[in-house]
Amino acid sequence: MDLGAVLIGLAMLVISAPFVAKPFREARRNKSAKPVVKHIDPDEQRLAVLSALRDLDFDFQVGKVSEEDYASLRARLVAEAAQYLPSRCCAQDDKDDEIEALLRARKASKAKAPVCSHCGELIESGIRFCPRCGTAVEASCLSCGGDIKAGDLFCSSCGKQLKIQAEAVS
Numbered sequence: 001m002d003l004g005a006v007l008i009g010l011a012m013l014v015i016s017a018p019f020v021a022k023p024f025r026e027a028r029r030n031k032s033a034k035p036v037v038k039h040i041d042p043d044e045q046r047l048a049v050l051s052a053l054r055d056l057d058f059d060f061q062v063g064k065v066s067e068e069d070y071a072s073l074r075a076r077l078v079a080e081a082a083q084y085l086p087s088r089c090c091a092q093d094d095k096d097d098e099i100e101a102l103l104r105a106r107k108a109s110k111a112k113a114p115v116c117s118h119c120g121e122l123i124e125s126g127i128r129f130c131p132r133c134g135t136a137v138e139a140s141c142l143s144c145g146g147d148i149k150a151g152d153l154f155c156s157s158c159g160k161q162l163k164i165q166a167e168a169v170s
Contacts, residue, residue, distance in 0.1 A: 046084035053077045 040048075056077060060070040115122055118135040129136055141148055146157030154161055 042084060046081065049077060049081045049084065053081060 053074070056065065056070065056073055059065045060067075060074075065073070116130040116133060116135055119130060119133040121130055121132040123130060141155040141157060141160060141162070143160045144155060144158040146155050148155060148162060152162060
């Protein structure tokens with residue numbers, strides 16, 4: 001054998017040895033390192049569990065999973081999926097209740113009788129001055145309750161034609 005071929009072989013061995021040893025050194029380092037804990041969004045976790053359940057059902061139908069394994073795995077996945085349902089339903093119920101409360105408040109504010117801006121006394125429609133304090137009352141539309149300015153022929157809120165009352169001039 002030629003001495004040059006032996007030297008080339010040794011050089012290749014020396015050069016390739018670090019590349020071959022690198023995966024073994026990294027595996028040793030990874031064992032000593034702490035595992036990275038990722039926080040997963042509950043919605044993503046719920047979707048992952050439902051996807052795993054769907055995949056398990058498919059694998060059972062195809063014949064990849066035995067009946068014994070299927071029953072235990074399915075029960076575990078269904079129990080895990082069930083823990084995500086109440087929190088989502090309750091959150092939706094809370095939102096529904098909040099919306100209903102806002103709608104009730106809106107309806108109640110529209111149904112209120114007009115009040116004096118100065119003293120807060122309830123004012124009957126058609127009265128121009130507050131019976132309690134004598135402050136001039138702003139008129140409101142009988143249809144929608146919107147404010148009406150002097151001289152308006154139509155309500156600026158709903159567009160309904162306003163009745164014009166003739167006043168006696170002294």
